[in-house]
Amino acid sequence: MAFSIALSGKGGTGKTTTAGLLIKYLTATGRSPVLAVDADCNANLNEVLGLSFSDTLGGSREEMKKGDVPSGMTKDVFMEMKLEQAIVEADGFDLVVMGQPEGPGCYCAANTLLTSFLERLTGNYPYVVIDNEAGMEHISRLTTKDVDVMLIVSDTSRRGIQAALRINELARELNIGVGKSYLIINQVKEALSEAVLNMIAASGLELAGTIPEDETVYEFDLNGRPTIEMPPDSPAVVQAYRIFEKIIG
Numbered sequence: 001m002a003f004s005i006a007l008s009g010k011g012g013t014g015k016t017t018t019a020g021l022l023i024k025y026l027t028a029t030g031r032s033p034v035l036a037v038d039a040d041c042n043a044n045l046n047e048v049l050g051l052s053f054s055d056t057l058g059g060s061r062e063e064m065k066k067g068d069v070p071s072g073m074t075k076d077v078f079m080e081m082k083l084e085q086a087i088v089e090a091d092g093f094d095l096v097v098m099g100q101p102e103g104p105g106c107y108c109a110a111n112t113l114l115t116s117f118l119e120r121l122t123g124n125y126p127y128v129v130i131d132n133e134a135g136m137e138h139i140s141r142l143t144t145k146d147v148d149v150m151l152i153v154s155d156t157s158r159r160g161i162q163a164a165l166r167i168n169e170l171a172r173e174l175n176i177g178v179g180k181s182y183l184i185i186n187q188v189k190e191a192l193s194e195a196v197l198n199m200i201a202a203s204g205l206e207l208a209g210t211i212p213e214d215e216t217v218y219e220f221d222l223n224g225r226p227t228i229e230m231p232p233d234s235p236a237v238v239q240a241y242r243i244f245e246k247i248i249g
């Protein structure tokens with residue numbers, strides 16, 4: 001069974017960057033192959049990983065719903081083939097992009113096929129990393145259900161951390177089956193204030209660690225260079241690896 005780690009948090013806190021660094025860590029420490037799942041419909045995990053994609057699982061579902069099935073093929077076989085095509089293979093990891101989510105209240109056959117495909121797919125990998133869209137309301141039950149670890153990424157602001165704590169509470173209330181949640185504070189410029197540390201301690205959400213603001217992360221992003229190609233001695237990579245070592249080993 002795959003060990004699954006989902007990233008969540010409010011917008012722009014560094015979920016995708018952290019997901020990329022986690023995938024780098026897992027492959028560097030011999031945990032390959034890793035399945036990277038981009039569950040943000042504004043998909044950009046591929047950029048952090050230095051990959052391009054053309055198909056999404058959601059796109060395959062929509063195609064099947066339209067019914068453009070080649071003659072001599074059953075719908076199920078066609079859908080399976082389309083979903084299979086959406087897997088991008090890379091060195092040490094594969095990527096699938098979820099694409100547009102299913103509309104509310106629709107439990108059509110195509111979506112059922114997608115769900116079972118994703119379940120089977122994740123079973124093929126020792127580690128699965130899921131990058132989610134910002135905010136809890138977007139936490140997809142399809143991809144965040146029954147994860148071993150949820151990493152909630154926050155900035156250093158009081159409001160940012162409050163948002164992270166709310167996400168943690170909501171995940172518990174929604175009963176989506178998260179084994180353990182951790183808080184990661186990213187883009188840290190100076191030591192966390194006493195008030196913030198107290199707030200975190202009172203919440204019961206474990207602080208896994210902090211990742212410093214790192215010019216290299218920003219520069220790579222600006223120049224369209226994949227985050228996973230960052231030098232291993234960059235402060236953000238060093239700190240992120242320390243956190244992952246603590247959590248995953």
Ligand SMILES: Nc1ncnc2c1ncn2[C@@H]1O[C@H](COP(=O)(O)OP(=O)(O)OP(=O)(O)O)[C@@H](O)[C@H]1O
Nearest residue numbers: 011012013014015016017134187212213214217221
């Ligand atoms: N430790 C860091 N140091 C410097 N810049 C960073 C750091 N972490 C992330 N960034 C930058 O912050 C921006 C947002 O990061 P990222 O896309 O990872 O956030 P996100 O939470 O996935 O955003 P969204 O909610 O839009 O999906 C990017 O430009 C990224 O390069």
Ligand SMILES: [Mg+2]
Nearest residue numbers: 015016040132
């Ligand atoms: Mg993102």
